Amino acid sequence: xxxxxxxxxxxxxxxxxxxxxxxxxxxxxxxxxxxxxxxxxxxxxxxxxxxxxxxxxxxxxxxxxxxxxxxxxxxxxxxxxxxxxxxxxxxxxxxxxxxxxxxxxxxxxxxxxxxxxxxxxxxxxxxxxxxxxxxxxxxxxxxxxxxxxxxxxxxxxxxxxxxxxxxxxxxxxxxxxxxxxxxxxxxxxxxxxxxxxxxxxxxxxxxxxxxxxxxxxxxxxxxxxxxxxxxxxxxxxxxxxxxxxxxxxxxxxxxxxxxxxxxxxxxxxxxxxxxxxxxxxxxxxxxxxxxxxxxxxxxxxxxxxxxxxxxxxxxxxxxxxxxxxxxxxxxxxxxxxxxxxxxxxxxxxxxxxxxxxxxxxxxxxxxxxxxxxxxxxxxxxxxxxxxxxxxxxxxxxxxxxxxxxxxxxxxxxxxxxxxxxxxxxxxxxxxxxxxxxxxxxxxxxxxxxxxxxxxxxxxxxxxxxxxxxxxxxxxxxxxxxxxxxxxxxxxxxxxxxxxxxxxxxxxxxxxxxxxxxxxxxxxxxxxxxxxxxxxxxxxxxxxxxxxxxxxxxxxxxxxxxxxxxxxxxxxxxxxxxxxxxxxxxxxxxxxxxxxxxxxxxxxxxxxxxxxxxxxxxxxxxxxxxxxxxxxxxxxxxxxxxxxxxxxxxxxxxxxxxxxxxxxxxxxxxxxxxxxxxxxxxxxxxxxxxxxxxxxxxxxxxxxxxxxxxxxxxxxxxxxxxxxxxxxxxxxxxxxxxxxxxxxxxxxxxxxxxxxxxxxx
DNA sequence: GAGCACTGC
Numbered sequence: 001x002x003x004x005x006x007x008x009x010x011x012x013x014x015x016x017x018x019x020x021x022x023x024x025x026x027x028x029x030x031x032x033x034x035x036x037x038x039x040x041x042x043x044x045x046x047x048x049x050x051x052x053x054x055x056x057x058x059x060x061x062x063x064x065x066x067x068x069x070x071x072x073x074x075x076x077x078x079x080x081x082x083x084x085x086x087x088x089x090x091x092x093x094x095x096x097x098x099x100x101x102x103x104x105x106x107x108x109x110x111x112x113x114x115x116x117x118x119x120x121x122x123x124x125x126x127x128x129x130x131x132x133x134x135x136x137x138x139x140x141x142x143x144x145x146x147x148x149x150x151x152x153x154x155x156x157x158x159x160x161x162x163x164x165x166x167x168x169x170x171x172x173x174x175x176x177x178x179x180x181x182x183x184x185x186x187x188x189x190x191x192x193x194x195x196x197x198x199x200x201x202x203x204x205x206x207x208x209x210x211x212x213x214x215x216x217x218x219x220x221x222x223x224x225x226x227x228x229x230x231x232x233x234x235x236x237x238x239x240x241x242x243x244x245x246x247x248x249x250x251x252x253x254x255x256x257x258x259x260x261x262x263x264x265x266x267x268x269x270x271x272x273x274x275x276x277x278x279x280x281x282x283x284x285x286x287x288x289x290x291x292x293x294x295x296x297x298x299x300x301x302x303x304x305x306x307x308x309x310x311x312x313x314x315x316x317x318x319x320x321x322x323x324x325x326x327x328x329x330x331x332x333x334x335x336x337x338x339x340x341x342x343x344x345x346x347x348x349x350x351x352x353x354x355x356x357x358x359x360x361x362x363x364x365x366x367x368x369x370x371x372x373x374x375x376x377x378x379x380x381x382x383x384x385x386x387x388x389x390x391x392x393x394x395x396x397x398x399x400x401x402x403x404x405x406x407x408x409x410x411x412x413x414x415x416x417x418x419x420x421x422x423x424x425x426x427x428x429x430x431x432x433x434x435x436x437x438x439x440x441x442x443x444x445x446x447x448x449x450x451x452x453x454x455x456x457x458x459x460x461x462x463x464x465x466x467x468x469x470x471x472x473x474x475x476x477x478x479x480x481x482x483x484x485x486x487x488x489x490x491x492x493x494x495x496x497x498x499x500x501x502x503x504x505x506x507x508x509x510x511x512x513x514x515x516x517x518x519x520x521x522x523x524x525x526x527x528x529x530x531x532x533x534x535x536x537x538x539x540x541x542x543x544x545x546x547x548x549x550x551x552x553x554x555x556x557x558x559x560x561x562x563x564x565x566x567x568x569x570x571x572x573x574x575x576x577x578x579x580x581x582x583x584x585x586x587x588x589x590x591x592x593x594x595x596x597x598x599x600x601x602x603x604x605x606x607x608x609x610x611x612x613x614x615x616x617x618x619x620x621x622x623x624x625x626x627x628x629x630x631x632x633x634x635x636x637x638x639x640x641x642x643x644x645x646x647x648x649x650x651x652x653x654x655x656x657x658x659x660x661x662x663x664x665x666x667x668x669x670x671x672x673x674x675x676x677x678x679x680x681x682x683x684x685x686x687x688x689x690x691x692x693x694x695x696x697x698x699x700x701x702x703x704x705x706x707x708x709x710x711x712x713x714x715x716x717x718x719x720x721x722x723x724x725x726x727x728x729x730x731x732x733x734x735x736x737x738x739x740x741x742x743x744x745x746x747x748x749x750x751x752x753x754x755x756x757x758x759x760x
Numbered sequence: 761g762a763g764c765a766c767t768g769c
Contacts, residue, residue, distance in 0.1 A: 130767060158769055176768040205768065300764060336764060367765055389765035402765060447767090505769035537764080602769090662761040681762065 030054035031116070037088055039114045041080040047113065055118060055145065055152050055169075064146040071144060074102030076254045080110065083252060087114055091217055092225045092241045092249045096234045098256025099417065103228055104128075104197055105141050108170055111226070115192040117169040118152070122192035127175040129203045130373060131157040138162070138172040145170075158505070159598055175205035176505075182212050183502055193224040199237060200229040200410070201372065202446035202467075211465050214241060233410065233443055240467050259420035261382075265433040273385035274302060276430045278309050280383045284428070285314060285328055285361055291380025291425070292349060292362040294370060294418055298389045298404050303332045303365045310363060318353075326358035327351075333366035333374070336536075338591075345376050371414050375421065382419040382427040384412060386440070391450050395473040397654045398637075400451060401680040408444040409436065449474075462492065484637060484704055485512045500610050504603065506534065513634035514603065518613040520626040525567055525616065527607065529627070531600035532566040533676060533688070538592040539663070549587035556586065557665035560624055561690025563631060563676070565665050570596060628674075629696050635674050636701035640686055641715040642671045649673065649686065650715060652705075661687040671718070672697070694722045 030050040034043060048068060053060055071077055076097065086093055087110075097103040108126040117124050128134040138155035147153055154163035156173040163171055175196070182188055194213060199206055213225050227237050227249075238248035270276035277295055284293055297303050307330040314328040327350040333342060350360030364376055368388050388411070389402045407415075412429065419425025429436065446468050461475055469475075482488040485508055487498030494502070497515065504511035510530045517523035532538065541549045556572060558564035573593050576582035583590035607614065617623035632639075640649035640658060647669055649658050658678065660666065664687070666673075672694050675686035697705045698719070707723060710716035 174768060180769055201767090203767070298765070334764085335766065369766065371766090373766075391765075404765090534769095541763085663763090679763090685762080687762095 029057075034113070034116060036116050036119075037114055039084060039088075041084050044080065044084070044110065044113045053146050056147060060146050063143070067144050071102070071106065074106060075100075075257055076102040076106045079252075079254060083107070083110055084114065086250055086252050087111065087224070087226075090250050091221065091223070093227070093252055094234050094237045094241065094249050095226060095228045095252045095254065096230070097228070097254030098230060098258055100257040100421075101254040103254055104133075104137055105144065107226065107228065108172075108195055109141060109145065111193050111195065111224070112170050115224070117192045120192065121166065123169055123171050123190050124193045124195070125171050125173060125178060125191050126195040126197055127173055127178050127206065127209070129175055129198050129201050129206065131174055132373070133198075134172040134174050135162075141170065141172070159602065175203055175209060179205045179209055179212075180505065182209065186212070186216070187220060188216065188223070189220075191223065193226065195226040195228060197228045198230065198372075199227045200233055200443075202444070202448070204447045204451065207446055207448045207467055208464075210237075210240070210467050214465055217241075230414075236467065258417055259422070259424045261416050261420040261425045261427050263416055263427045263429060265429050265436065266431060269432055269435065270385075270430050273387060273430055274306060277383055277385050278306060278313065280428050280430065281310055281363055282313055282317065284381050284383070285363075286317065286325060288381060288426070290349075290359045290361065291423075292364065292376070292378045293381040293383060294376065294379045295363060295365045295383040296370065296385065296388070296415055297365055297367065298387050299367060300332075300334050300336065303334060303367065306330075306365050307332050310365070322353065322357070324358055327353055327360040328363060329360070330363045330365060333364055333370060335367070335369050335373075342374075345374070349378075370418065371411065376418075377422055379418055379421060380423065380425045382415055382425065383430070384415045384427060385430040386412065386435075390444070391447075393451050393474065395471060395477045397651075397656055398477060399656075399678050399680065406440055408441045410443050412436065412440065481637065482508060484701070485509065485634075487512070503610065504606055506530065506603075509634040509638075510534070513630050514607060515612055516633040517630045518615050520630050521615045521617045522623055522626040522630060523607070523613060523615050525623065525627050526630050527600055527603055527614070528570045528596075529563050529567050531596045531603060532570055533563075534599050535592050535595040536589070538566075538569060538588050538596070540587045540589050542587075545587070552585075552587040553665075558624075559665065559667040561628065561631075561674075562663075562665050562688045563690045564624055564627065566688075567627070569593075570600075628690055628692055629700065631674050631690055632692055632696045633700045635676070636697055636704055638676065638678075639672060639674050639692065639697060641718060642669060642673075643714050650713075651678070651686075652715060653710070655711075655713075656684055658684045658686045660689055661685040663687065664689050666691060694718065695726070698722060698726070 030047045030052050031054045047054055051059055095103060095107070104126070108124055111124050115122065115124055128137065134155045134157050138153055139149050142149040142153040145153055150162045151164050151167050153170045154168040156163055156171055156177050158174070158177065178194070188194065196206055196209060199210070210227070216223060217225060225241070227241065229237065234251055235248070238251055242248035266276070274297065277297065281293055281295055295306070297306055311328070311330045317325045318327060329347070329350050331344050331347070333345050345364050347362065349362040352359055362378075364370065364379070370376065386407055387404050388407050390405045391400055392403050393400045416427035419427050448466065448470055449468055461478055479488065479492065482498065485501070487495060487501050487508055489495050500515060501508055501511040504514065510533070513526050514523065514530060517526035539549070539553060556565060556569050558568050569588065570593070573583065573588070583593055604614070617626050637652070639652045641652060642648070643650045647659060649660070650656070651658060656678070660669070660673070661679065666689060670691035672692050673686070673689045674692045676688035677686065679685050679687055705719060707716055707719040710719065
């Protein structure tokens with residue numbers, strides 16, 4: 001039979017051995033009779049119970065059997081029959097399952113038994129929004145399949161590819177990693193099935209992948225796609241992946257294993273949520289049964305303050321009534337906390353002070369990290385004030401900022417669920433039930449609607465089929481940026497320059513700089529600066545040692561600009577590699593510096609691949625000037641002009657009044673500055689600032705700085721002064737010449753910049 | 761004279 005020939009287990013045998021004793025052995029082998037994509041749950045269950053590992057063909061370890069018993073108790077295991085029926089019948093499936101259902105670990109394995117990717121050199125991929133999840137789940141699944149991590153089962157995250165080409169057939173990876181791969185291979189031909197896990201989190205990468213996969217499904221009928229999500233926003237995905245709106249994609253539901261959580265609301269809205277939260281925690285501590293508390297607040301400062309207050313008040317309660325109130329510890333949790341201190345959340349609650357006295361209690365006060373990234377066992381009470389800091393993007397002034405905003409109902413549900421991990425729990429919401437129903441949004445806005453997403457050079461941003469399309473103005477801003485950078489041509493197509501820019505895991509301004517930098521003999525330096533700007537801030541400033549930290553920083557500061565200071569810091573770090581305490585002594589984050597070194601290496605490899613030469617200017621004065629010129633090539637849209645004598649600046653074209661951030665190391669207030677970041681705190685500030693000359697702006701971004709495109713004001717007058725001076729020196733530039741220059745710009749080596757005037 | 765929700769390539 002033709003089907004018999006497809007039998008993947010027999011296919012492994014050399015033809016000479018088929019129909020021999022070897023075939024007899026094969027017939028008792030674990031995958032015997034498996035037909036790709038026609039596998040049944042019965043067959044799989046039998047294989048799982050088999051003594052031999054179907055993938056390594058060695059006997060299973062006792063450990064395997066033990067793990068298998070726990071796997072069988074997972075809710076998803078009981079639904080295996082239904083799963084295979086649906087998978088065999090459809091190309092795209094949407095799945096929902098609560099935490100604890102086992103979907104992340106089991107479904108990809110189930111799929112592997114159906115696809116048999118190891119017989120075809122294909123891979124089943126499962127994406128995760130976070131690196132730690134990709135790593136830890138891969139480890140768990142390797143154990144479950146009784147194989148070594150990095151062989152049949154592996155993971156792939158930035159800087160770490162834990163897979164073995166030709167052997168790995170089940171791969172966990174970050175969504176960003178798969179998106180990168182999709183840019184090189186739009187058909188994703190290595191994969192037989194792609195599973196997008198945690199799709200409800202709607203990360204930028206997952207959202208773009210959904211769009212790419214939807215299109216890919218049509219040209220690759222052999223590719224299966226599974227969208228897995230935790231909350232009940234599945235209908236949106238079903239409709240999106242449905243065939244011509246008429247029939248939505250099928251939904252597979254897995255029932256969870258969480259314990260029930262009782263939810264309480266306040267009768268009246270709370271005017272001060274921090275104060276109300278502290279009261280709620282103390283109320284629970286006094287009146288409720290043993291069990292730890294998780295309180296959600298919005299940021300570092302708020303959390304540290306609340307911890308101090310809770311601790312103080314609880315100690316007072318214990319002093320007043322040691323007979324009935326137990327000791328309490330309060331543990332802060334946010335991501336910028338060093339990992340060692342984050343581990344404290346796993347400390348046990350404090351002991352009773354006297355034998356038989358009231359039990360102690362642990363309170364964890366956390367940002368949103370505890371909502372998705374970190375799970376704390378033993379939490380029985382959740383206090384949810386209903387707020388978190390969220391990124392909002394204002395395309396009009398091109399500014400991303402963080403704002404304390406009400407959470408969504410989905411988020412509130414997720415938070416409440418944290419109380420039911422180990423036993424039935426309680427969730428105290430510090431808002432009214434009516435507000436929950438009417439004021440909170442159903443879902444948190446997907447990241448794609450909240451960010452400036454020029455960062456992904458997706459081909460055809462406009463006609464792309466989004467799950468939720470960004471605001472037209474956001475799209476326009478992204479296109480505008482890419483076309484000013486010469487990454488897009490007038491028709492909106494990616495230019496050759498744009499294609500190379502898309503290879504760098506960077507915002508387009510940075511990749512533009514890197515590609516321009518050899519022309520200025522300073523690509524080594526720009527590479528370092530880019531790496532330093534791509535990692536968290538290297539500056540440490542402990543509360544009790546601010547003066548010392550500032551003094552240390554002053555010694556490393558280059559007065560011409562903060563970008564040059566970053567270069568200096570990195571070079572000093574590399575020169576002092578022998579001294580393990582160097583970073584600490586200079587109030588610098590060793591973690592961030594190591595990360596910068598890592599990023600730099602990765603970018604260097606990409607530059608080598610595209611033959612972007614690594615060059616340095618020897619003379620320090622010239623080198624610094626060249627670097628500042630290259631900064632203009634990438635960041636000419638982030639420039640501000642000084643207005644008046646009060647130290648105010650006006651951002652170019654957007655006309656925002658901003659001040660130099662106090663952390664800025666410039667020793668003067670230059671007329672023109674280029675900035676890396678706009679932050680909105682007590683007032684609008686620009687941060688990481690470098691002194692630039694207007695001639696450079698006119699030279700390297702002539703279209704953007706054409707004075708005719710400016711509204712009347714000091715900035716325009718200043719630009720006109722410079723052009724007049726130039727014209728006087730080199731003769732007038734008529735409009736025909738201008739057109740010619742524009743064309744020359746497009747045809748220049750990279751189409752990057754053009755020399756507007758004869759070189760000096 | 762300020763601060764940093766959280767991820768990811």
